[in-house]
Amino acid sequence: MNEAVWSQGATGVREKAGSWSRTLGISLRPWSGQAPWSLLLRGGIQCAVSIAILVLSIRLTGAVEASAAAAEEGMLRNLAIFMAIAAAVTALLGAARAVVGLLDLAPRRTVSGTVASLEKRKFLDFLPRIAQRYIFERGPNGIDRRRERLEVVLHTPDGLQQWTVRKPSIRRQLSRGAHVRLTVTPLAGYVAEVYHQPGAAPPFP
Template sequence: MSFGPVEQWSHRAGVSLRPWSGRAPGGLVLRGLIKLAVGAAIVWIGWRLRSGDRLSDADAATVGLEPTAPTGWGTALIVVAMVPVLLGAAQVVIGVLDLVLRRRVTGRVVSIRERRMGDVLPGIVQEAIFERRDSGLDRRRSRYELVCHTPDGPQRWTIRSARTRRDLAVDAHVELRVSPIVGYVASARTINPPA
């Protein structure tokens, strides 16, 4: 397989360079809208504080302030709230683009394997870094990386659906419906190999 140098590094390290790798675009849009709503509410409260309005007890309790908080808190709230607003907006845009730009890809499955952050490290090092001392549990999120050899060369996607994962096998010829930005595999089916 001939990935580019950055792709080779990320493949070896088990890290995906895609934003929100393998997340369903619809779920990404929903989470983005929730972040936007929460951020907008905090910005509104911050704006009221900046203008010197007295907050109602319910508004003040929402952000953990006194109803007569100093106006400097309003600016701080607006600045802090911009993080979820911008992040939510990015999630909505990427989710909508991925819903619209889904495409079909055919190829041969080269590998399907579970990946976790730091899985290239020796086992004893992973245990020392990632396992909790009290319970012995490894709390890293796992994802399944699908590598297919396609007419455009080797490509990688993240599979989160257990059913889709079970339907795929190494060396099978498949047709995938994928999202180009987050690398979400919406559906997969085995096809006859090309002649």
């Protein structure tokens, strides 16, 4: 009984979170839609570069204390401390990215459903166009720096679910109303494969 109630509660929270993220035009998944090998590679490079900068900043602090004049010592030390903190934070983010990629390597799941929508999304793209231009466009050329992503939403037996699609070959296989089975990773939601199910009945009225 308790397990059933807990399962229903978790499903309700997941559906509400998914609904809000679709409305806002965002994804709640870390590094949404990125392939595991890409996460591992980029995370490893980010960690390596950040650690190198961290070591350099620590050495810079020692060099400042040994040779800098009193007037310059405080400024250079603050610069070195700022570099060290920034490098440490960046290294942690790189490590987290690599861990997500590592965990996404093996366990993949399949989800069947009907494509409800296939749209390019941006943060807060539900707002009127004039409001988006006022909030996000900057500079004399009105450049909008929001990242655009392709979002596929599936009607499944468990409700609406969405993923970010990055591979061009996957994009070409998806269309609204198609009955498909997706192979996806659990954390980043990388869509690895699409199987069409032409004879499948839609899981919704």
